[in-house]
Amino acid sequence: MTGPASHPGLAGGPIFLDYNATTPVDPRVTEAMLPHLTDHFGNPSSSHLYGERPRAALERARGQVAALIGARPREVVFTASGSEADLLALRGAVIASGRPRPHVITQATEHPAVLQTCQALERLHDAHVTVLPVGGDGLVDPAALAAALDEDTVLVSVMAANNETGALQPIADLAALAHEHGALLHCDAAQAAGKIGVDVEALGVDLLTVVGHKMYAPKGAAALYVRDGVALEPVVYGGGQEGGLRAGTENAALAVALGTAADLAARDLGRDLVGDLARDLARDLAPDLARDLVGGEPARLTALRDDLWQRLAEGLPGRVHLNGPGERRLPNTLNVSIDGILGHELLAATPQIAASTGSACHSGRHTPSPVLTAMGLTADRALSAVRLSLGRWSTPADIETAATALIQAATA
Known part of the structure; x- marks a missing residue:
C-alpha cells in the first residue's frame, strides 16, 4: 500500500x-486542495494574476483525470457529482440527437442515477427506454443488447462495475455492438475508476463517468469523459465553462482534489511512467517480479x-x-x-x-x-x-x- x-x-x-x-479523503488530497481554499481564491476565468494559479491548477487536474482513464485533457468535463455526470451524458445525448422518439438502452442493475434519468427522459422527452435483464452473475449478455438495438437507438448506458456485487460488465463488447448501430455508449465507471485499470480507448466508450469520493477525494468532485466529436446538450447554461457543457465558475479546489486522487490511483495501479519502466525491465529480467509489480x-x-x-x-x-x-x-x-x-x-x-x-x-x-x-x-x-x-x-x-x-x- x-x-x-x-x-x-x-x-x-x-x-x-x-x-x-x-472513501476517506486521502490526506495527500487534502493537502493538495487546501491552498485553493485559502490563498488561491481567484476565478479561473479571470485574466489577471489572481486567476492564473486556479486556471493552471484546473487544467493540471484535468490532465491528471484524463491520464487515469487514457483520455485527452480536453475530453474531461468537471461536474459536481457522478449523478450530474450521468445526467449530462444521458440527457445531453438524447436531446442532441434530435430524434423525435429516441431509443435508450440500459440494464436492470444500473445505478438509480441512470435508471431514474431514463425514466425522466421517457416522461419529458418522449424517449423509449429498454432495460436489459442480467444473468444470475449480474452480467449483461451482449446478445441481449444486440437484439434490443435498432435504428432509433441513440445511447446505451451500462456501468463498468456494480456497486453492490462488484460485477464487471463486458463494456468493450457492448460498445462495439452499440457502434455497429450508430449508437453511443455511456459507462458509469464510478466504482471502477481508481480500483482497476480503465482505458476509454480500449473500452471503446464515448462517455464515461468518474467520481471523486469513490477514490479518496471529497464528495462534490466528479467528471464526465466526452469523446471528441460527441455532441451533448449542456446540463447547465450560462458562461460557457467546461467546453460549454456545464456553466458556472469552476471549483478549482475540488478539481485539484479529484486530479490528485486520480494521480494517486494511477500510481497504485502502476500507470505512472516509473512504474511502466520498472515493469518493462522486470518482464525481461524477472518475470515473477513483473507479475508482482503489475498486481499493485x-x-x-x-x-x-x-x-x-x-x-x-x-x-x-x-x-x-x-x-x-x-x-x-x-x-x-x-x-x-x-x-x-x-x-x-x-x-x-x-x-x-x-x-x-x-x-x-x-x-x-x-x-x-x-x-x-x-x-x-x-x-x-x-x-x-x-x-x-x-x-x-x-x-x-x-x-x-x-x-x-x-x-x-x-x-x-
Whole structure:
C-alpha cells in the first residue's frame, strides 16, 4: 500500500468495510486542495494574476483525470457529482440527437442515477427506454443488447462495475455492438475508476463517468469523459465553462482534489511512467517480479478480500453464499448471504464493523435489494446479503477481526 499507513478519520472507530459507499479523503488530497481554499481564491476565468494559479491548477487536474482513464485533457468535463455526470451524458445525448422518439438502452442493475434519468427522459422527452435483464452473475449478455438495438437507438448506458456485487460488465463488447448501430455508449465507471485499470480507448466508450469520493477525494468532485466529436446538450447554461457543457465558475479546489486522487490511483495501479519502466525491465529480467509489480493495489485488495471469504466459508460451513461472479468482479468487493440471519441483523450485531446491505428499510420493513432481485436471488437470500468492500486502509488484522465478529454474530 502506498501513502499514509493510517487515516485519522478511521482512528478509534469500527473497521471500515464500506469503501464502495464512500472513501476517506486521502490526506495527500487534502493537502493538495487546501491552498485553493485559502490563498488561491481567484476565478479561473479571470485574466489577471489572481486567476492564473486556479486556471493552471484546473487544467493540471484535468490532465491528471484524463491520464487515469487514457483520455485527452480536453475530453474531461468537471461536474459536481457522478449523478450530474450521468445526467449530462444521458440527457445531453438524447436531446442532441434530435430524434423525435429516441431509443435508450440500459440494464436492470444500473445505478438509480441512470435508471431514474431514463425514466425522466421517457416522461419529458418522449424517449423509449429498454432495460436489459442480467444473468444470475449480474452480467449483461451482449446478445441481449444486440437484439434490443435498432435504428432509433441513440445511447446505451451500462456501468463498468456494480456497486453492490462488484460485477464487471463486458463494456468493450457492448460498445462495439452499440457502434455497429450508430449508437453511443455511456459507462458509469464510478466504482471502477481508481480500483482497476480503465482505458476509454480500449473500452471503446464515448462517455464515461468518474467520481471523486469513490477514490479518496471529497464528495462534490466528479467528471464526465466526452469523446471528441460527441455532441451533448449542456446540463447547465450560462458562461460557457467546461467546453460549454456545464456553466458556472469552476471549483478549482475540488478539481485539484479529484486530479490528485486520480494521480494517486494511477500510481497504485502502476500507470505512472516509473512504474511502466520498472515493469518493462522486470518482464525481461524477472518475470515473477513483473507479475508482482503489475498486481499493485488491486492484487493486495484481492488477497484481503479472498482471505475474508475463506475465513467466513470455513467458520460458517455451508451457510455462506457468494452473490455475483466469482472472478469477473472488483478486487475489493465481497457480497455474501449467510443462511439463518438477515443482513441488517448481522450488521446490527457487529457494531465493530461498518458495512452495508443492499436492502432498503421503509417504515421498519426491509425490502430486498433491487440488484440482487434482478439477478434472480430469492427474497430470503437477498435479505441475508451484506456487502463488505475494502480499500486503501484495509489491513490483514482488520480482515481477521471482521471475520471473527461476523462468524460469532451468525452463530450466536
